[in-house]
Amino acid sequence: MTSISISQRARSKEAAAWFQWRTIGPILGRVLHYAVLIWASMFFLFPLAWMIGTSLKSIEEIGQPQLNLLPAVPRWENYVKLLSEESFYRAYLNSAFIVTMVLLGTITSVSLVAFAFSRLEWKGRDVVFALMMGTLMLPYQATLVPQYVMFHHLGWIRTFQPITIPGFFAGGAALVFLLRQFMLGIPKELDEAAMIDGANPLQIWWHIIMPLSRPAVATISVFLFVGQWNNLLQPLIYLQKPELYTMPIYVAQKNNLQESPIPWQDIMAASVLFVIPLLIVFIFTQRFFIESVTLTGTKR
Amino acid sequence: MAAAYRLQNIWWAIGTVIFIIVTSVALGHAARSVAKWRGLSQAEQRKVYWGFMFAGPWIVGFFIFVVGPALASLYYSFTDYKLGEPMDWVGLANYRQFLLGEGAHGRRFTQAMFNSFYYALVGVPLQIVAALGMAMLLNKEMPGIRIFRMIFYLPVILAGGPAILLAWRYMLATNGGFINITLQNFAHSFVLFDYVYRAFIYVVESFNGFYIGLTRGDPIGPLKYTLPAILAVLFIAPAASGDWSHNKKIAARRGAEIIGLIAFFYLASKGLVLDPIDPAWILFGGLIVTLGILVSAHNGRYVAVRTWQYASLSAFGLSLLLTAARPDAAELAGQLIALGAVVALVAGSFLGGWSRTKMVAFGAVAVLLAIGLFVHLIPGQLDGGRLGIIPAYLSFGSTIEHPDDLEYLKEIYPQDTMSAMWFYGLAAAVLFGAVLLDGKHPRARKYLLYGGLIFFALIALSSLLDGIAYFRAFEEIAAAEGKPVYHFSMFRNAIEEFPDSDRLPMWMGSELWSKPALVLITMWSSGSGMLIFLAALKGVPRELYEAAEVDGANAVQKFFKITLPMISPAMFYNVVIGIIAALQTFDTIYILQNTQTESSLRSAAYFLFTRTFRELAIGQGAAVSWILVIITVTLTVFQFRYSSWVYYEA
Numbered sequence: 001m002t003s004i005s006i007s008q009r010a011r012s013k014e015a016a017a018w019f020q021w022r023t024i025g026p027i028l029g030r031v032l033h034y035a036v037l038i039w040a041s042m043f044f045l046f047p048l049a050w051m052i053g054t055s056l057k058s059i060e061e062i063g064q065p066q067l068n069l070l071p072a073v074p075r076w077e078n079y080v081k082l083l084s085e086e087s088f089y090r091a092y093l094n095s096a097f098i099v100t101m102v103l104l105g106t107i108t109s110v111s112l113v114a115f116a117f118s119r120l121e122w123k124g125r126d127v128v129f130a131l132m133m134g135t136l137m138l139p140y141q142a143t144l145v146p147q148y149v150m151f152h153h154l155g156w157i158r159t160f161q162p163i164t165i166p167g168f169f170a171g172g173a174a175l176v177f178l179l180r181q182f183m184l185g186i187p188k189e190l191d192e193a194a195m196i197d198g199a200n201p202l203q204i205w206w207h208i209i210m211p212l213s214r215p216a217v218a219t220i221s222v223f224l225f226v227g228q229w230n231n232l233l234q235p236l237i238y239l240q241k242p243e244l245y246t247m248p249i250y251v252a253q254k255n256n257l258q259e260s261p262i263p264w265q266d267i268m269a270a271s272v273l274f275v276i277p278l279l280i281v282f283i284f285t286q287r288f289f290i291e292s293v294t295l296t297g298t299k300r
Numbered sequence: 301m302a303a304a305y306r307l308q309n310i311w312w313a314i315g316t317v318i319f320i321i322v323t324s325v326a327l328g329h330a331a332r333s334v335a336k337w338r339g340l341s342q343a344e345q346r347k348v349y350w351g352f353m354f355a356g357p358w359i360v361g362f363f364i365f366v367v368g369p370a371l372a373s374l375y376y377s378f379t380d381y382k383l384g385e386p387m388d389w390v391g392l393a394n395y396r397q398f399l400l401g402e403g404a405h406g407r408r409f410t411q412a413m414f415n416s417f418y419y420a421l422v423g424v425p426l427q428i429v430a431a432l433g434m435a436m437l438l439n440k441e442m443p444g445i446r447i448f449r450m451i452f453y454l455p456v457i458l459a460g461g462p463a464i465l466l467a468w469r470y471m472l473a474t475n476g477g478f479i480n481i482t483l484q485n486f487a488h489s490f491v492l493f494d495y496v497y498r499a500f501i502y503v504v505e506s507f508n509g510f511y512i513g514l515t516r517g518d519p520i521g522p523l524k525y526t527l528p529a530i531l532a533v534l535f536i537a538p539a540a541s542g543d544w545s546h547n548k549k550i551a552a553r554r555g556a557e558i559i560g561l562i563a564f565f566y567l568a569s570k571g572l573v574l575d576p577i578d579p580a581w582i583l584f585g586g587l588i589v590t591l592g593i594l595v596s597a598h599n600g601r602y603v604a605v606r607t608w609q610y611a612s613l614s615a616f617g618l619s620l621l622l623t624a625a626r627p628d629a630a631e632l633a634g635q636l637i638a639l640g641a642v643v644a645l646v647a648g649s650f651l652g653g654w655s656r657t658k659m660v661a662f663g664a665v666a667v668l669l670a671i672g673l674f675v676h677l678i679p680g681q682l683d684g685g686r687l688g689i690i691p692a693y694l695s696f697g698s699t700i701e702h703p704d705d706l707e708y709l710k711e712i713y714p715q716d717t718m719s720a721m722w723f724y725g726l727a728a729a730v731l732f733g734a735v736l737l738d739g740k741h742p743r744a745r746k747y748l749l750y751g752g753l754i755f756f757a758l759i760a761l762s763s764l765l766d767g768i769a770y771f772r773a774f775e776e777i778a779a780a781e782g783k784p785v786y787h788f789s790m791f792r793n794a795i796e797e798f799p800d801s802d803r804l805p806m807w808m809g810s811e812l813w814s815k816p817a818l819v820l821i822t823m824w825s826s827g828s829g830m831l832i833f834l835a836a837l838k839g840v841p842r843e844l845y846e847a848a849e850v851d852g853a854n855a856v857q858k859f860f861k862i863t864l865p866m867i868s869p870a871m872f873y874n875v876v877i878g879i880i881a882a883l884q885t886f887d888t889i890y891i892l893q894n895t896q897t898e899s900s901l902r903s904a905a906y907f908l909f910t911r912t913f914r915e916l917a918i919g920q921g922a923a924v925s926w927i928l929v930i931i932t933v934t935l936t937v938f939q940f941r942y943s944s945w946v947y948y949e950a
Contacts, residue, residue: 030442037437041451044824048458050478051467067481097306101313109320109357122351123335123344132358135366139884139932141905141925145912146369146376152383160309168316169361176358201350230461232887237913244305252462252891255469264470271463282457286450289457290831 048275055079055268062264078269087242088270091250098163098246099228105168106175106224107217113170114179115205119191136173148237162238163231175220182216183209219288225281247274324356373922381919394923405911405920411899412907414515415815419882419903423819427878428871431829438830439837449834452827459825465891468824472807472817472892480804487801494801501799508812509791512900516787582635583673585616586642590666593646597654597662605654609646616643696762771795808892811900818901821888822881829874836870837863876939880932904928 049069054062056074082088116122117129151162170176186209194204210217232248239245245253251274254267282289331352335345352359377394381387397403401410434452438445458464471478487497589612596604620639623632645665649658770777771792778786790812806813844862853861864871885903893901902910908928912921 033437033440033442037448040434040437041448044451044455047464047467047471047824048454050471051464054467054470064476067478067485094306097309101309105313105316109361112354112356113358116351116354120347120351120354122347123340124331124348125351125355128355128359131362135362137933137936138366139880139929141884141908141932142929143366143369143373144908145918145921145925146373147365148913149372149376149383149918150369160305161312164309165312165316166361166365168313168320168357169365170358171361171365201354205354226457226460230457230887232462232890233909236890237909248462251466255466255891267466268470271466274461274463275458278457278461282454283450286453289453290449 051268051271051275054264055272057265059261059263059265063261075265078265079273082266082269082273087245087250088273090243091245091247092273094160094244095229095247098160099225101160101164102167102228103221103224105164106171107221109168109170110172110175110179110220111210111213111217112205114176114183115201115209117176118180118183119186119204119209120201132173132176136177144237151238157238158241158244160239160244163234172224175223178220179213179216182213186212218285219291222281222285222288226278229278320357320360323360324353327356327359328353373925376919377922377926379919381917381922383916383918387919390919394920395927397920398923398927405917408899408902408911409904409907409924411515412902412904414511415901416882416885416903418511418815419819419822419885420879422815423822423882424875424878426819426823427826427829428874430823431826431874432833432871434827434830435833435837438834452830454827455825456827459821460887462887462891465821465888468817468821469808469892474804474806474809477807479807483805498799498801498803501803501805502794504805504816505794505799505812506791508815509788509794511815512811513786513788513791581619582638582642583669585612586645587666587669587673589616589642589646590662590669593649594659594662594666597659602654605649609649612646613643616646696758696765808894808897811897814892814897814900818885818888818892821892822885829878832870832874833867836867840866873939876935880935883928883931 053069053071055078056076057071057078058075061068061071117125117132147162147166148157151157154161156162156165190208190212191204194208199207230248231246232252235244235246235249236252239249251267251270254270255262328349332345332349335348340348376387378389378391379387380390380393397406398409401407438449438452455464472480474480483497487494589608592608592612593605596602596608616639620636620643623636623639649662771788774788774792775786778788794812805816807817808814840863844866845858848858848862883903884905886905886909889901889903889906890909904924905928908921908924911917911924
C-alpha cells in the first residue's frame with residue numbers, strides 16, 4: 001500500500017516536473033538565446049539584404065520613403081543595363097586580372113620564403129626572420145608615400161604595376177608567418193629521405209612541401225583574394241584612369257556622379273555584383289578565417 | 301585599351317620574376333662567399349647558399365620596398381618636395397607645422413587627429429562591447445552555432461570594400477533613409493519609446509557638439525580642469541584600488557604609472573606644454589630625475605642611477621641646445637639658467653660616491669624643486685585667499701559669482717577657479733599615503749584611497765556645475781576673449797532644448813552626427829574582435845565557473861570576477877588594435893564623406909591620402925606618415941610589452 005503510494009507520488013512529481021522552473025528554465029533560456037542570435041543576425045545581414053532589395057527597385061520606388069525590403073515587381077533591367085555597360089566589364093576584368101597576378105606572384109614567393117624559414121637551416125636565418133617579423137609592426141603608411149615617388153619615377157603611375165609587382169617580393173610578413181607555421185608541422189623525415197635520394201631543396205619544395213601545404217596555401221589565397229578584391233586605397237592612388245578602374249573604384253565613383261535623384265538602384269546593382277565573389281569565397285572558406293585568427297591571433 | 305595595360309603588366313611580371321631569380325641566386329652566391337671567407341664547412345656553405353636563395357625574394361623586396369622607401373621618406377619629410385617642383389630642405393618645418401597645428405594644413409591634421417581620437421575614445425569601447433557581446437552569445441555549444449558565427453563575421457569581409465559601405469550610406473540618408481524611418485516608427489509606436497528616441501538625439505548632439513567645440517580650441521573655462529580631472533579619476537581609481545602588497549615590483553611600476561598619468565592629465569589641462577623651455581617642464585623634469593636618482597641610489601642600484609643620469613643628461617642637454625638655438629633665446633635667459641642649473645645638478649651627481657650627505661642634499665633639492673613647481677603652477681596661491689575655494693567647491697557652490705560681468709569673467713575668473721594642481725597634488729598625496737600605509741594598516745589605506753577618490757569626484761562634479769554656469773554666459777565670454785567664431789554654440793544649442801519627436805538624426809548631413817554614423821558601422825563590423833574574444837572565452841577553464849557556482853556566485857559576479865579578468869589579454873589586444881585602426885580608417889571615410897562632413901570624419905590616414913595623393917605635397921605627406929608610424933609602432937610595442945602584464949595581474 002505504502003509502496004504504491006510512493007511510486008504514484010513519484011510519477012505525479014515526474015509529470016509535474018515539466019512545469020517546474022528547473023526543467024523549463026533551460027528550454028526557455030535556449031529559445032531566448034536563439035531569438036537573440038536571430039535578432040542579431042538580422043542586424044548583421046540587413047545591409048546586404050537592403051543592397052540586394054534596392055538593386056531590384058525602380059527609381060520611383062527609391063524616391064519615396066518606404067521600408068519595403070523588396071519591390072513589388074523586381075526590376076532585373078537594372079542588372080541588364082549594368083551588364084551592357086562596357087566600363088563595368090572592363091572594371092570586372094581588371095579586378096580579376098589584378099587579383100590573379102597578385103595571387104600568382106605572392107603565393108609563389110611567399111611559399112619559397114616560408115620554406116626557407118621553416119624547412120632549411122642556415123646561418124643568419126633567425127636574424128632575417130626577426131627582421132621580417134619586425135616589419136609586421138610597420139603600418140602601411142610607412143612606405144606609401146615614398147613608394148608613390150618611386151613608381152612615379154619608374155613611370156608606373158596609371159599602370160597596374162604598382163599593385164601587382166610588389167607582391168612578387170613575398171609581400172606580407174603575416175602570410176609568410178602563417179605558411180611557415182604550417183610548414184614547421186610537416187615531419188622532417190620527408191625532406192631527409194628526399195635529400196638522401198639526391199633531391200635538391202628546390203625539388204623538395206616543389207614535390208614534397210608544396211603539395212602537403214595545400215590547406216595553408218588555400219588559407220592565404222583566400223586572405224589575399226578578399227584583401228585584393230576589396231582594395232580601394234592603392235587603386236585610388238595609382239589607377240586614375242577610367243580604363244584602369246578596378247571594381248572598388250568603379251563602384252565608388254558611381255556614387256560620386258552628381259545625379260539627382262541619386263540612382264541608388266544602379267549603384268546597388270553594381271555593388272551586388274561586386275560582392276558576389278566575396279560571398280561565394282567566404283561561404284566556402286569561412287572556416288579559414290575563424291581558424292587563422294585563433295591560430296595567429298592577428299587580423300587578416 | 302585596358303588589354304594593352306594588362307599585356308604590359310604581364311611583361312613586367314615576367315621581367316620581375318627574372319630579376320628576382322637573378323638577384324636571389326646572386327644573393328645565394330654572395331652569402332656562400334661570405335660563409336667561405338668565415339671558414340664554415342662545405343655543408344654549411346651549401347645550406348647558407350640555399351637559405352639565402354629561397355629567402356631572396358623577401359630580402360630583395362625588403363630593400364626595394366621597405367628600407368629604401370623608408371629612408372627616402374625620412375629625407376622627403378625634411379623637405380618641401382612637391383611632385384614636379386624643385387625640392388628644398390626645410391628642416392623640421394613640416395613636423396612643427398603638424399605637431400603644433402600651425403597654418404591651414406596643420407589645423408587640418410590636428411582636426412584629423414582629434415577625429416581619430418574620437419574613434420578611439422568612443423568607437424573602440426563600443427566596438428569592444430559589441431564584440432564581447434557577440435562572442436558571449438556564440439560561446440555556447442548549440443546546434444547551428446557555426447552558421448551564426450559565420451553571419452556575425454560576414455560584415456568584416458564586406459566592410460573592407462566599398463559596396464556595403466555604399467549601402468550604409470544609402471541607409472543613413474537623413475530623409476527617407478531606412479535607419480531614420482525605422483527610428484521614427486520605433487519612436488511613434490509607444491510613448492516611452494518617443495522619449496527614448498528624443499533622449500538619444502539629445503545625448504548624441506550634446507556630446508558631439510561638445511567634442512566639436514573642444515577640438516576647435518574654443519575657450520572652455522572650468523572644463524579645462526574638469527575633463528582631465530574626470531579622466532584622471534577614471535584611470536587612477538582602478539590602478540590605485542588594486543592590491544599593492546603582494547609584489548614590490550608591480551607596486552613600484554603601478555606607482556610610476558599613476559604619477560605619469562597625473563603628470564599627463566595635468567599637462568593636458570594646461571594645454572599640453574609644447575615648449576621645451578617652459579619652467580613647468582624644467583621643474584617637473586628636474587623633480588622626476590632627482591627622485592629617480594635618489595630612489596635608485598637609496599636601494600643601492602647604481603646601474604639604474606647611471607641610466608637615470610645618462611638619459612636625463614641627454615634629454616636636458618637636447619632641450620638646452622634646442623632652446624639656445626632659438627632666435628628669442630636672449631629673452632629666455634632666466635629659464636636657460638634654470639635649465640643649466642638642472643643639468644649641472646645631474647652632471648654633478650656623477651662625481652664621487654653616494655654618501656649619506658649627498659643623498660640628504662639630493663633630497664633637499666627634490667623638496668625645493670617640488671615647492672618651486674607648486675608655486676610656479678599656482679600663481680598667488682600662497683596668499684591664502686584661494687584656500688577658501690575648496691569648501692565652496694566641496695559644497696557644490698559655484699565660484700562664478702558674476703556671470704554677467706565680462707570684466708570678471710575675462711580677467712578674474714580664470715585665476716579664481718579651482719586650480720588643477722589641488723587636484724593632482726591631492727592625487728599624489730593619496731597615492732603616497734596609500735604606499736606608506738601599505739600592508740600595515742589596510743583599513744586606513746582603504747579609507748584614504750576611497751576618501752581621496754570621493755573628494756576628487758566632488759571637485760569634478762562642482763567644477764562641472766561651474767562649467768554649466770560658464771556656458772550660460774558662454775557667448776559673452778567668447779566674445780570678450782576675442783574669439784568671435786565659437787563652436788561651442790552647437791553644444792549650447794543642443795543642451796538648451798530637448799528635441800521634439802519630429803527631429804531626425806542628421807547622420808551624414810551634419811558634423812554632429814557623422815562620427816556616430818561611422819562608429820555604428822565599425823560596431824557592425826567588429827567581427828574580428830569577436831573571434832579573438834571567442835578564442836579567449838574558450839580558454840577560460842570550466843572549473844573556475846563550477847567552483848564559483850558552488851560558492852553561490854550569480855551570473856553577473858561570474859562575469860566580472862572570472863570572465864573579464866581571464867580574457868583581459870584579449871581585451872587589451874583588441875583595444876590596441878582598435879586604436880591603431882582608428883588612425884588608419886580610410887575606406888569608410890572615403891565612401892561616406894561629403895563636402896559637409898569631410899572635415900569632421902577625416903582620419904589621420906585620410907588626411908595623409910588627400911595631402912599626398914590629391915594635393916601631391918610629398919614632403920608633408922612623408923612627415924605625416926612618419927608621425928603615424930611612430931604612434932603605431934609605439935602602440936604595438938606597448939601592446940607586446942604589457943600584454944603579459946595584464947595577464948599576470950588578472
